[in-house]
Amino acid sequence: MKRWAGVAIGAGILAVGAVPWPAFGQVSPPAAPPMGTYAGPAPATPAGDVHRGYNLYAVHCASCHGLAAEGTKDGIPLVGIGAGTLDFVLRTGRMPLTDPQQPMYRRPSNWTPQQIADVVAYVASLGPGGPEVPTVDPARGDLAHGRGVFAANCAACHGAAGQGAAVGEGAEAPALYQASELEIAEAVRVGPDPMPRFDAGIIRQYDLDSLVKYVVWLRHPPDPGGFNIGHVGPVAEGFVAWVVGMGALTLVIRAIGTKD
Amino acid sequence: MIRRLVLWLDDRLGAASFARKALRKAFPDHWAFMLGEVALYCYIVLVLTGVFLTFFFTPSGQDVVYTGPYAPLRGARMSAAYASMLVLSFEVRAGLVMRQIHHWAANVFVAAIAAHAMRIFFTGAFRRPREINWIIGTCLLLLAMAAGFTGYSLPDDLLSGTGIRIAYSVLLSVPVIGTWAAYLFFGGEFPGPGTIQRFLSLHIMILQALIVGALSLHLIIVWHQKHTQFRAPGRTEDTVTGSPLFPNYTLKSIGLMFAVFAVLAFLGGMVQINPIWLYGPYDPTTVSAPAQPDWYVGWLEGLLRLFPNWQINLWVVQIPEPFFPGVLIPALLFLIYALWPFIEQAATGDRSVHHFLDRARDAPARSGFGVAGVAFMALLTLAGSNDILAHVFGVPVEWITEILRGAVIVVPVVFGWATYALCRELKKQQEEPKPLWHALRRGATGGYAEDERR
Amino acid sequence: MSPAERRVAAALTVSILGSAGLGVVYALGGQAQLEGVLLSIALGGLAAGLAAWALGLLPPEQVTDRREPQSSRPEDRIAITSELERGKEDLTSRRTLARLLLGALATFGAVMFFPIRSLGPAPGRSMFHTKWTAGAYVVDSLGRRVRAGEMSTQSVITVFPEGDLGSAVSQALLIRVDPTLLRLPPSRMDWAPYGYVAYSKFCTHAGCPVGLYRAAAHQLLCPCHQSTFDVLDGARPIFGPTTRALPQLPLRVDSDGYLRAAGDFSAPVGPGFWELPPS
Numbered sequence: 001m002k003r004w005a006g007v008a009i010g011a012g013i014l015a016v017g018a019v020p021w022p023a024f025g026q027v028s029p030p031a032a033p034p035m036g037t038y039a040g041p042a043p044a045t046p047a048g049d050v051h052r053g054y055n056l057y058a059v060h061c062a063s064c065h066g067l068a069a070e071g072t073k074d075g076i077p078l079v080g081i082g083a084g085t086l087d088f089v090l091r092t093g094r095m096p097l098t099d100p101q102q103p104m105y106r107r108p109s110n111w112t113p114q115q116i117a118d119v120v121a122y123v124a125s126l127g128p129g130g131p132e133v134p135t136v137d138p139a140r141g142d143l144a145h146g147r148g149v150f151a152a153n154c155a156a157c158h159g160a161a162g163q164g165a166a167v168g169e170g171a172e173a174p175a176l177y178q179a180s181e182l183e184i185a186e187a188v189r190v191g192p193d194p195m196p197r198f199d200a201g202i203i204r205q206y207d208l209d210s211l212v213k214y215v216v217w218l219r220h221p222p223d224p225g226g227f228n229i230g231h232v233g234p235v236a237e238g239f240v241a242w243v244v245g246m247g248a249l250t251l252v253i254r255a256i257g258t259k260d
Numbered sequence: 261m262i263r264r265l266v267l268w269l270d271d272r273l274g275a276a277s278f279a280r281k282a283l284r285k286a287f288p289d290h291w292a293f294m295l296g297e298v299a300l301y302c303y304i305v306l307v308l309t310g311v312f313l314t315f316f317f318t319p320s321g322q323d324v325v326y327t328g329p330y331a332p333l334r335g336a337r338m339s340a341a342y343a344s345m346l347v348l349s350f351e352v353r354a355g356l357v358m359r360q361i362h363h364w365a366a367n368v369f370v371a372a373i374a375a376h377a378m379r380i381f382f383t384g385a386f387r388r389p390r391e392i393n394w395i396i397g398t399c400l401l402l403l404a405m406a407a408g409f410t411g412y413s414l415p416d417d418l419l420s421g422t423g424i425r426i427a428y429s430v431l432l433s434v435p436v437i438g439t440w441a442a443y444l445f446f447g448g449e450f451p452g453p454g455t456i457q458r459f460l461s462l463h464i465m466i467l468q469a470l471i472v473g474a475l476s477l478h479l480i481i482v483w484h485q486k487h488t489q490f491r492a493p494g495r496t497e498d499t500v501t502g503s504p505l506f507p508n509y510t511l512k513s514i515g516l517m518f519a520v521f522a523v524l525a526f527l528g529g530m531v532q533i534n535p536i537w538l539y540g541p542y543d544p545t546t547v548s549a550p551a552q553p554d555w556y557v558g559w560l561e562g563l564l565r566l567f568p569n570w571q572i573n574l575w576v577v578q579i580p581e582p583f584f585p586g587v588l589i590p591a592l593l594f595l596i597y598a599l600w601p602f603i604e605q606a607a608t609g610d611r612s613v614h615h616f617l618d619r620a621r622d623a624p625a626r627s628g629f630g631v632a633g634v635a636f637m638a639l640l641t642l643a644g645s646n647d648i649l650a651h652v653f654g655v656p657v658e659w660i661t662e663i664l665r666g667a668v669i670v671v672p673v674v675f676g677w678a679t680y681a682l683c684r685e686l687k688k689q690q691e692e693p694k695p696l697w698h699a700l701r702r703g704a705t706g707g708y709a710e711d712e713r714r
Numbered sequence: 715m716s717p718a719e720r721r722v723a724a725a726l727t728v729s730i731l732g733s734a735g736l737g738v739v740y741a742l743g744g745q746a747q748l749e750g751v752l753l754s755i756a757l758g759g760l761a762a763g764l765a766a767w768a769l770g771l772l773p774p775e776q777v778t779d780r781r782e783p784q785s786s787r788p789e790d791r792i793a794i795t796s797e798l799e800r801g802k803e804d805l806t807s808r809r810t811l812a813r814l815l816l817g818a819l820a821t822f823g824a825v826m827f828f829p830i831r832s833l834g835p836a837p838g839r840s841m842f843h844t845k846w847t848a849g850a851y852v853v854d855s856l857g858r859r860v861r862a863g864e865m866s867t868q869s870v871i872t873v874f875p876e877g878d879l880g881s882a883v884s885q886a887l888l889i890r891v892d893p894t895l896l897r898l899p900p901s902r903m904d905w906a907p908y909g910y911v912a913y914s915k916f917c918t919h920a921g922c923p924v925g926l927y928r929a930a931a932h933q934l935l936c937p938c939h940q941s942t943f944d945v946l947d948g949a950r951p952i953f954g955p956t957t958r959a960l961p962q963l964p965l966r967v968d969s970d971g972y973l974r975a976a977g978d979f980s981a982p983v984g985p986g987f988w989e990l991p992p993s
Contacts, residue, residue, distance in 0.1 A: 151540045155418075159548060161538050166647045167926050194929060196869050225356060228535070231535070240527070245364065258290055286777045357749040426938060444830060449841075451882065508774075515764030516765075547937055548937075551937050581986060
């Protein structure tokens, strides 16, 4: 009887391997618009009101970045930071930061496009410069070309499957599954800390369109081999080999063999 | 019908008398003795699936353009080797499952060897007269790791190619002969023109011949010397008790074989391993994070990551950094490991024949060193994935590295010493059992006296 | 059927169904997950059936063998020892012939190793230079020449000398920084026009491409073993197992605004090797 208990447990361990494990580090992506329906330039940005923008800025940003965006010990100067930068950090909830010592990371954002436009207008009124909100049209890009651009520029930090990785000194290159097409393009053009910036001279419009197409595709890679164990790679595979493989086989030999 | 077959064969081979004894041979069937068999059956899976793979793999580094069904790589330049693996994965029926079973089998193969080796170590099964088999076993472990490394490098993808690059640098770091060794082994500057072809030769031919030879010797010696066994009432050093080879042990063993096949088949179909299409073809100017080798090379990777940036010179020449963590320390580790039976004989003075196995507590010092060794290798393997640990725990990777640098020395010592103390205590308990409880008796004059009861 | 026999029968029947299913799936075109699961059912059924047979149907039997002493009989040991010694005597008593035999075997053995030399070229001086020469155009990974003014600060691209695209040895990182932040040694002050610096991408530890750049901190990180380099300070290593900085490529901007190299790297690139001169 005990023998069969062992075999049953062994089968159970295999069944555990069949349960869809939450992909390691992968969060469920937002409902993405189907490929190709996003056509044309960025949605028309509402015209920003400098006065409303100042009010929003004073409440949410000034304590760290200074009333005139001149910067304080807690926040960098924002003059000339660019509409693209502001749009990106506000849209992805990276800003405002509750703790200025913390690195930026994606959080839910309550900012409406109008509010973002207002703050952009206010900061722009203090001085020009910085990356604009980019236009991106993935339908005009090529998936294979995008993979090449991704492999050359992005995979080193974000991982071959866009699953994210540590990049040293506590900094993280986040997983890319939650980013919208516009946010991906903005991050490329803006280079939010710790990411470097890739201007139009390095990654041209066609490169960017293709890159965004590929990153969006990475949200649901085909994974024909089965459960992807988070795309972590050989470390997770070794873990599975020991826990599932040797674990199940140890139970099998305990069932078949004697114990004295 | 069987009678006619037996007579026909025996008339030509005279094998009946041997077979008669062999079929009744005693095989101790403690479950821990089957770990080696698990490894053996993994190897059979590797050979069977491997043969299938050789029909589809193109061992060439020549540039080709991919025109297959995997859209993100269509039009990309890659080596013929990588392209052939894409074809196998996406266009050959059952190709992907065969590839994945092969790779899972390799990972479980080395895990089973490691588990088997640990069982041999902690039960003292390497003692006289089995020292030779221990050394053969060490060779098998090294051959298995080498076969695995050459094998997963064959698809020439970005991840395994990075591993080959590191191997080239480690070879380069050998003093005096390193540059020549690297240029001759790889055929020039990295990546050499024939690297994949040479790895194939090693993987399917040279290493397999060595493994088959060593494995056969290993099994023949076990058969000849007869298996060890645990102490039990009715057993002596001069006898071995177990199931007869036929039919009991054969049936159980074949059942185990199918079980191993079944587990590997399940993994091969249900859990994705080495998705080379995501990594992309090897390009020596790009890399993707995280970058780790397969688990059994992880300890080497950990050594390379942890070793401090010491500038170590031989007269005026600096010995390249990868030499110490990549060549010297592993060589020392495996030397100690291979010679352990002789080290233990010298330390204990015990050179007598042993057919009975020890339990861990019966040899506290050996168990202590064993646990320390396992802890050391486990921590090094952990260190090999320090960037993943940093990502998971949200801690800077530099802290993980610094902590592990210290831990890799301290933790094995602590664990080893704790194991030693625990084994000593357990051993003492058995030899001088302490009383379970004491009874106090009050005397007539008002004093107390103790009774010891068990 | 007894319960034990029924168990065996059930297991083997499951196996048959699994194999049949596997055949159907394969005939219909195959699918990796189904192939794996059905194969494991087929094999697992056989495994369970055979194990149940061995454990449940066969009479439990234990046999005991005597262990013969491992050593042979003394007369055999003496005989073989004296045979071998006689052979050795025979050899050593004919000194000249023995020496010639040894010489023949040793010489042949040595010469048999010579074809190893055919495996690859001599290293020569190839480890000491790359294809970067004075005047070489700096091109990106698609072969396009890089103009000064195309990159802003905080950006990085992988570059090659024109004509050697994709070279493992010549690969370099082109980074633009605020020139006031640079702390290069005086001899290299003119190597970084407009804040453009170029370093070898070939890690000096074990040769991986140094692919990670923390732009705001101006630090390069190699993902293989976490060697970290300070871009503002000549790519000096500040963490990790490497001891040597990434060699720097001298740059200049020509009259058309293109970035060009002003010579080869400041030191041999890539991981250390025995012939590398001490820095």
